[in-house]
Amino acid sequence: MSGRTSLTIVLAAGEGTRMRSSLPKVLHQVAGQSLLGHVLEVAPHGEGNALAVVVGPDHQAVIDEIKRLRPDAATFVQRERKGTAHAVLAAREAIANGADDLVIAFGDTPLVTADTFSRLRAALADGATLAVLGFRAADPTGYGRLLVENGELAAIREQADASEEECKVTLCNAGMMAFDGRAALKILERIDAANAKSEYYLTDAVGIVRELGLHATVIETSEDEVRGINTKAQLAEAEAVLQTQLRRAAMEAGVTMIAPETVFLSRDTTFGRDVTIEPFVVIGPGVSIADGAVIHSFCHIVQSAIGRNVSLGPYARLRPGTSLGDGVKIGNFVETKAAVLETGVKVNHLSYVGDAHVGEKANIGAGTIVCNYDGFDKHRTEVGPGAFVGSNSSLVAPVKVGAGSYIGSGSVITREVPENALVVERSEQVVRPGWAERFRAHKQQDRKPKPSKD
Ligand code: UD1
Numbered sequence: 001m002s003g004r005t006s007l008t009i010v011l012a013a014g015e016g017t018r019m020r021s022s023l024p025k026v027l028h029q030v031a032g033q034s035l036l037g038h039v040l041e042v043a044p045h046g047e048g049n050a051l052a053v054v055v056g057p058d059h060q061a062v063i064d065e066i067k068r069l070r071p072d073a074a075t076f077v078q079r080e081r082k083g084t085a086h087a088v089l090a091a092r093e094a095i096a097n098g099a100d101d102l103v104i105a106f107g108d109t110p111l112v113t114a115d116t117f118s119r120l121r122a123a124l125a126d127g128a129t130l131a132v133l134g135f136r137a138a139d140p141t142g143y144g145r146l147l148v149e150n151g152e153l154a155a156i157r158e159q160a161d162a163s164e165e166e167c168k169v170t171l172c173n174a175g176m177m178a179f180d181g182r183a184a185l186k187i188l189e190r191i192d193a194a195n196a197k198s199e200y201y202l203t204d205a206v207g208i209v210r211e212l213g214l215h216a217t218v219i220e221t222s223e224d225e226v227r228g229i230n231t232k233a234q235l236a237e238a239e240a241v242l243q244t245q246l247r248r249a250a251m252e253a254g255v256t257m258i259a260p261e262t263v264f265l266s267r268d269t270t271f272g273r274d275v276t277i278e279p280f281v282v283i284g285p286g287v288s289i290a291d292g293a294v295i296h297s298f299c300h301i302v303q304s305a306i307g308r309n310v311s312l313g314p315y316a317r318l319r320p321g322t323s324l325g326d327g328v329k330i331g332n333f334v335e336t337k338a339a340v341l342e343t344g345v346k347v348n349h350l351s352y353v354g355d356a357h358v359g360e361k362a363n364i365g366a367g368t369i370v371c372n373y374d375g376f377d378k379h380r381t382e383v384g385p386g387a388f389v390g391s392n393s394s395l396v397a398p399v400k401v402g403a404g405s406y407i408g409s410g411s412v413i414t415r416e417v418p419e420n421a422l423v424v425e426r427s428e429q430v431v432r433p434g435w436a437e438r439f440r441a442h443k444q445q446d447r448k449p450k451p452s453k454d
């Protein structure tokens with residue numbers, strides 16, 4: 001943005017009591033990412049763009065999430081909740097560094113876009129001292145009303161302080177706003193708590209800007225974008241809006257979806273060309289799907305890389321750390337975790353493959369299980385290229401299966417299988433010719449009706 005520096009302050013001190021949860025409100029997730037994570041992702045990044053987050057007391061989990069996503073961010077604690085302006089001033093130290101643009105965002109509005117940050121900042125570059133984000137509310141109850149006079153933003157009136165006439169205004173304050181960074185501290189410090197709630201309202205900044213003979217303006221956006229989350233029902237509504245956006249973007253990028261309304265994506269899901277996703281698929285965070293892959297119905301995929309022309313499912317579960325090479329086939333009721341399956345591997349039915357590396361073109365037979373856990377530690381399994389693991393085998397890790405080897409069905413493999421060997425670990429088959437006939441004859445003899453006593 002035209003060489004201007006910025007500081008974004010995200011307010012995340014809300015207790016979120018209406019969520020009825022022990023988790024801080026901003027850590028609840030939509031589309032596989034925390035509410036706060038969505039906001040941090042779209043806030044200005046990189047050289048010249050600083051970030052500060054204001055959190056509540058005892059919000060260590062929120063601080064951890066911030067450090068994970070934006071290690072460059074400064075965090076500030078607002079010890080008492082005395083209003084939005086009071087929360088912003090908790091980050092006074094960061095404001096005093098004097099960025100060109102000071103942007104205030106809320107941590108509980110996950111649908112906000114990077115474009116909105118840019119539009120607010122552009123208004124500052126055009127000479128406004130304050131740019132406020134507004135939207136036309138279907139039902140304005142509870143929101144601050146934006147009072148516009150001759151095209152200028154004259155004031156924001158909180159519901160509790162508004163006249164009957166002002167309550168009819170539907171242009172509402174979304175909460176997000178951008179200040180000219182040089183004037184910001186002076187304006188924020190003049191805000192008092194002389195209102196119905198005795199809180200320091202950030203919204204009073206508008207009146208102060210006007211008193212100073214400076215210029216305040218409104219940037220409008222859609223109501224969907226600025227949905228704030230206070231309840232589990234609103235969380236689900238935001239999820240629905242975001243999923244619709246993600247599905248549309250995926251289809252615009254060329255993904256075929258037969259019933260998109262049944263497919264759940266994450267914000268970071270990436271797709272190659274000609275990917276098909278059948279109905280009822282859930283894709284969690286950290287998933288990439290390469291060209292030509294087909295995801296059949298009822299798959300659940302998290303933190304996994306899916307190669308070109310892979311066929312997955314139906315009913316497959318890919319857990320974190322799965323990497324499927326090109327042309328891999330994973331069939332029904334197969335679970336993988338921390339598993340690298342090289343090009344052309346087949347695991348077609350009813351298997352668990354965890355903490356494993358499977359070489360090119362190996363075939364893992366139906367019902368094969370990798371026994372990776374001994375109750376204390378996880379151990380690794382290595383299956384060489386071209387190996388053929390017979391159905392219903394157990395590979396007891398740590399163990400290596402040599403390239404090109406065969407394992408007879410039903411084997412429990414506890415020791416290394418040499419390359420190109422056949423290993424069978426099961427008892428010899430016992431054959432007794434004619435036994436069944438003799439057995440049946442004997443049983444029928446027993447069942448003959450007993451002669452009556454009289
Ligand atoms: C605020 C706006 C209102 C706007 C609405 C949009 C003010 C005074 N009012 O009202 O004009 O229409 O948002 O949703 O700004 N927060 C703190 N510390 C505090 C108070 C709030 O961190 O002491 C945080 C909250 O966690 C939340 C945000 O600031 O993320 C907004 O606070 P909230 O109490 O929801 O304000 P509203 O009454 O909804």
Ligand code: MG
Pocket residue numbers: 228
């Ligand atoms: Mg609110």
